[in-house]
Amino acid sequence: MRNRPFGKTGWQVSEIGFGCWGLGGGWGPRDDAQAKAALWRALELGINFFDTAHVYGNGLSEKILGEVVRRWGKPVFLATKVPAKTMEWPASPATPVSRAFPADWIVRCTEVSLKRLGLERVDLQQLHVWTDAWVESEEWRKAVQRLKREGKIRAFGVSVNDHEPQSALKLVSSGEIDSLQVIYNLFDQSPGESLFPLCREHGVAVIARVPFDEGSLTGVLTPQTRFPRGDWRAGYFKGERLLATCRRVEALKGHLSPEIPTLIDLALKFVLSHPAVSTVIPGMRRASHVEANVSAGAGLALPPALIRELSSCAWQRNFYAGAWD
Numbered sequence: 355m356r357n358r359p360f361g362k363t364g365w366q367v368s369e370i371g372f373g374c375w376g377l378g379g380g381w382g383p384r385d386d387a388q389a390k391a392a393l394w395r396a397l398e399l400g401i402n403f404f405d406t407a408h409v410y411g412n413g414l415s416e417k418i419l420g421e422v423v424r425r426w427g428k429p430v431f432l433a434t435k436v437p438a439k440t441m442e443w444p445a446s447p448a449t450p451v452s453r454a455f456p457a458d459w460i461v462r463c464t465e466v467s468l469k470r471l472g473l474e475r476v477d478l479q480q481l482h483v484w485t486d487a488w489v490e491s492e493e494w495r496k497a498v499q500r501l502k503r504e505g506k507i508r509a510f511g512v513s514v515n516d517h518e519p520q521s522a523l524k525l526v527s528s529g530e531i532d533s534l535q536v537i538y539n540l541f542d543q544s545p546g547e548s549l550f551p552l553c554r555e556h557g558v559a560v561i562a563r564v565p566f567d568e569g570s571l572t573g574v575l576t577p578q579t580r581f582p583r584g585d586w587r588a589g590y591f592k593g594e595r596l597l598a599t600c601r602r603v604e605a606l607k608g609h610l611s612p613e614i615p616t617l618i619d620l621a622l623k624f625v626l627s628h629p630a631v632s633t634v635i636p637g638m639r640r641a642s643h644v645e646a647n648v649s650a651g652a653g654l655a656l657p658p659a660l661i662r663e664l665s666s667c668a669w670q671r672n673f674y675a676g677a678w679d
Contacts, residue, residue, distance in 0.1 A: 355400030355648065360431075360632045361559030363509050363532050365477075367431055369626055370651045371403035372396050372644075373563060373635035377418045378411020381639065382582035386418060388640055393422040395641040397430070399648045405535070405561065405635045407435035407482055408463050413470045420471035432471065433478035433533075433561070435513055436463040444515035445483035451491040455481055460497035464506055477508045478533060484512040486524040495530070511535065511559070517542055517672040519549040526552045535561040538631070540571060540606065540624050541669040550630035559632040565625045566618075566636060570599045571606075573617040606667060609660065619650040624664060627655040 357366040375381075377389045393404075404423070406415045416434060423430055438445060438454040445454065464479055479501065481494065488494065501507045511533030514522045519536055526534060526549070534553060538545045542564075553560050566572050568590050577597045581588040591599060606617060614620050625634045634651070638644045656664075 355402075356652075357402075358632050359559075360403075361532055361553075362557035363559065365431060367403040367559075367633050368401045369631075369633055370401055370622070370648055371405060371561070371633040371635040372401050373637040374404055374406035374415045374419055375410050376637045376639040377406070378413075378415035379584065380411070380586050381637070382585040384411075385639075389418055390422050392638050392641050392644050393419065394426070395644045396638065396648075397422070397426050397428075399644060401644070401648070402430045403433070403633050403635070404430065405433045405435075405563075407437070408467050409435075409437045409482070413466070416467055416470035420473060424472055431477045432473070433480060433511075434464075434467045434471070434476055435480040435482040436460050436467075437482045443483060444518065445485040445488075445521075447485045447487035451488040451493045454483075455488070455494050455497075457493050457497040457500070460494060461500060464501055468506060475506055475508065479507040479510055480533070480535060481512045484514055484525065485521050489524045489528060509533065511561075513563075514549075517544070519545040519547075523548060523552060526556055526558050529556050531558060533559040533561055533632070535563055535635075537564045538562040538625055538628070538634075539565050539567050540621055540664060540667050541567050541602070541671070543665065543668040544670075546628060546630075550628060554630050560630045562625045562628075562631045562634040565621050565634050567599070570603055571617055571621040573603060573607075575600060575603070602667070602669060609664065614656070616650065618646055620656075622647060622651045623653070623656050624661070626651060627661055 355368050358369050360367045404419055406419050439459045440449060440454050442449060468476060498510045509532035511531050513535040516537055522534055525531055536545050568587055569575060577600050609620060625631055636647050
């Protein structure tokens with residue numbers, strides 16, 4: 355496992371991180387023993403960056419992660435997220451930050467997360483949604499300053515609204531965050547246009563999420579796929595969306611080669627080929643997922659010529675806005 359600098363923090367984090375949403379449910383039947391085995395295998399293979407959130411499984415993800423990490427006993431980097439008090443997804447510029455992220459809410463959620471994790475401090479605290487309409491507010495700043503002063507967090511960042519990388523440009527330019535989490539994959543390449551260059555300029559670490567487009571870019575979905583009860587992807591791929599996605603994924607197979615034999619290889623290497631990316635956090639609920647992702651992420655970056663070819667695969671969509679061409 356190779357490590358990369360995490361922005362200006364001085365940390366060296368594994369380039370393959372672990373997205374912990376699935377540990378708390380939402381992806382069909384949950385198996386806690388299987389989830390713990392996946393976390394343990396990740397630690398064994400050198401993954402040292404884990405991203406969870408206050409709302410994942412109503413805290414279950416944090417509890418499972420904390421239990422395994424405490425048993426491991428060696429230093430790793432843990433990140434969690436504070437939900438908007440309004441529970442709006444995505445963030446709306448019309449909502450005052452005093453309603454979405456009042457200072458006492460950020461502090462209280464952080465303290466609850468620490469209790470669930472069984473830790474006195476979390477490495478990275480993030481706001482789970484963001485809009486640059488809040489960039490001038492002192493509300494969130496007061497909470498961050500207090501949490502750092504009290505030693506409850508080491509660094510602070512935000513998670514950008516899905517498919518809206520432009521919504522955090524002012525915040526990155528302010529120099530007041532340590533990291534930024536954003537969707538970046540073969541279909542949504544938009545962060546590479548303006549956001550990533552700005553992050554590099556200001557020393558902001560990039561956490562790339564959804565590298566597999568909610569599973570489609572692994573190649574396991576077909577037009578006949580039916581999601582189990584409780585799997586949120588039934589809504590994400592509803593109607594004609596699944597068929598349209600499968601057609602585009604099938605076309606990507608023409609870029610495979612002996613050096614890049616699977617779609618998982620192609621998807622992860624594409625993300626990691628961008629120099630702004632500090633770590634990519636695929637969701638992994640089984641040890642076999644961990645092993646496949648670690649193997650796929652290993653090795654050299656994609657050749658520049660192939661990256662240029664893959665730029666034609668970009669697909670403008672916004673699930674929340676209902677735009678799905």
